[in-house]
Amino acid sequence: MSSAKDVTDANFRTEVLENTKPTIVDFWAEWCGPCRQLGPVLDAIAAEYAEQVDVVKVNVDDNPAIASEYGITSIPAVYLFANGEVAKTSIGAKPKSALEKEFGEYLTPSA
Amino acid sequence: MSNQSGIFSNAVNLSVTGAAQTSPADAADASQDDAVHDVVIVGSGPAGYTAAIYTARANFAPVVLAGSVTAGGELMNTTEVENYPGFVDGIMGPELMENMQQQAERFGADIRYEDVVSVELDGEIKTVTVEDGTVLRARAVIISTGSEYRKLGLPDEERLSGHGVSWCATCDGFFFKDREVAVVGGGDSAIEEATFLTKFADKVTLIHRRDQFRASDIMKQRAFDDPKIEILWNTRVAAIQGEDKVTALSLEDTVTGEASELPVAGVFVAIGSDPRVSLVKDQLELTVDNTIAVDGRSSTTSLPGVFAAGDVVDPTYRQAITAAGSGCVAAVDVEHYLAALDS
Numbered sequence: 001m002s003s004a005k006d007v008t009d010a011n012f013r014t015e016v017l018e019n020t021k022p023t024i025v026d027f028w029a030e031w032c033g034p035c036r037q038l039g040p041v042l043d044a045i046a047a048e049y050a051e052q053v054d055v056v057k058v059n060v061d062d063n064p065a066i067a068s069e070y071g072i073t074s075i076p077a078v079y080l081f082a083n084g085e086v087a088k089t090s091i092g093a094k095p096k097s098a099l100e101k102e103f104g105e106y107l108t109p110s111a
Numbered sequence: 112m113s114n115q116s117g118i119f120s121n122a123v124n125l126s127v128t129g130a131a132q133t134s135p136a137d138a139a140d141a142s143q144d145d146a147v148h149d150v151v152i153v154g155s156g157p158a159g160y161t162a163a164i165y166t167a168r169a170n171f172a173p174v175v176l177a178g179s180v181t182a183g184g185e186l187m188n189t190t191e192v193e194n195y196p197g198f199v200d201g202i203m204g205p206e207l208m209e210n211m212q213q214q215a216e217r218f219g220a221d222i223r224y225e226d227v228v229s230v231e232l233d234g235e236i237k238t239v240t241v242e243d244g245t246v247l248r249a250r251a252v253i254i255s256t257g258s259e260y261r262k263l264g265l266p267d268e269e270r271l272s273g274h275g276v277s278w279c280a281t282c283d284g285f286f287f288k289d290r291e292v293a294v295v296g297g298g299d300s301a302i303e304e305a306t307f308l309t310k311f312a313d314k315v316t317l318i319h320r321r322d323q324f325r326a327s328d329i330m331k332q333r334a335f336d337d338p339k340i341e342i343l344w345n346t347r348v349a350a351i352q353g354e355d356k357v358t359a360l361s362l363e364d365t366v367t368g369e370a371s372e373l374p375v376a377g378v379f380v381a382i383g384s385d386p387r388v389s390l391v392k393d394q395l396e397l398t399v400d401n402t403i404a405v406d407g408r409s410s411t412t413s414l415p416g417v418f419a420a421g422d423v424v425d426p427t428y429r430q431a432i433t434a435a436g437s438g439c440v441a442a443v444d445v446e447h448y449l450a451a452l453d454s
Contacts, residue, residue, distance in 0.1 A: 031203050032282050033187040037180045040224075043120030060285070071356060073286040073377065074273035093180040095226060095241065 002042035007056040009065040017084040022106045027055040027077040034093035035076045147248045154255035156184025158421025158438035160211035165442030167218035175222045183208035212357045232394045232424040251445045257423040258384035267351045275357025275377045280304040296381035309339040320347045386423045400426035410441035
């Protein structure tokens with residue numbers, strides 16, 4: 001899990017869907033080993049691309065509605081939301097370089 | 112002990128992954144590591160960390176290239192480990208690995224959460240290059256890269272990964288509450304997965320291509336005794352069905368050839384693993400099982416100064432404790448090798 005801000009079923013709409021900035025959501029749980037491994041990677045992305053994206057996390061145990069709404073069946077699942085829609089998804093713990101590639105178009109500094 | 116991992120976590124090959132964490136020392140000088148280390152250890156499962164504990168205690172200041180998201184290895188994706196000696200009530204896999212890591216650090220091991228992209232193992236000084244381009248030089252190298260999960264090799268397997276196809280019951284079982292799922296395989300880890308999944312799923316169908324399990328007796332009995340587990344013998348998965356998510360499996364009876372369909376919301380693949388040798392396969396001799404060939408009970412590979420330990424040398428046992436033992440063997444072999452070089 002990352003040290004990103006916790007988002008819940010209750011505030012997902014305002015924090016993610018209505019966010020004007022693209023938002024990376026880390027769906028995670030305490031019992032998920034790979035989630036632990038992915039945490040520092042997302043923290044690094046949050047720090048390096050603070051201008052471009054927000055990074056938040058959703059605990060799927062505590063917030064089943066959101067996880068179910070987006071059909072999450074594997075965690076860690078990293079979803080990038082832009083303008084209230086799912087723009088990109090990435091399943092599994094991956095290294096920073098792989099996530100940078102997958103989410104590349106949202107991470108490049110805007111001109 | 113469960114042996115399953117998340118599809119990308121452990122399936123990610125060390126050679127294609129990227130560095131996520133850099134120690135402050137490296138950040139200062141990203142491309143050069145001037146020291147010639149006594150020993151560099153590639154991999155951080157029980158073999159890698161045990162080798163690190165032993166070589167650190169022998170004052171060789173080992174550098175462990177632990178991997179950016181694979182650190183800790185397979186046990187990071189397990190829950191309760193019941194068969195690692197010394198833990199009366201069992202221990203959680205991630206906790207066991209964290210303990211090993213701290214134990215190695217206590218004696219001075221330098222653990223770096225970086226991924227190795229290439230190695231040059233010939234010659235007296237070996238080089239190991241990590242994702243950010245840093246080249247480490249070492250007199251001895253221990254390869255303990257473990258193994259990675261085997262796939263079914265079906266066309267829709269990759270597409271439906273994370274959408275019902277999984278390699279990790281402990282990660283994903285939760286999402287199949289009150290659903291019906293299948294587990295493919297017949298070894299200990301397949302039964303471990305199936306048993307774990309009964310906590311969540313309504314029904315677990317264990318699909319095995321033979322007419323008996325390879326699994327140990329205690330695990331077999333667990334499967335036979337579990338009212339939620341149904342076993343389909345002599346059956347192979349011919350296809351995975353589903354548009355956005357898994358809806359059913361197409362099955363084939365391996366004896367009669369008869370086709371059938373099994374509606375499931377999820378399929379967990381537990382058909383074994385392959386040694387992770389892509390980094391070294393062109394430089395070290397491999398066995399018919401595609402493991403790194405070692406001399407007898409030692410960790411000595413086909414190149415002097417290069418040692419191998421853990422699942423990457425073991426086609427047979429592949430337990431946390433055998434990997435740890437194997438890591439110890441490699442550390443002692445390194446000690447002898449370096450002592451001989453210095454004498």
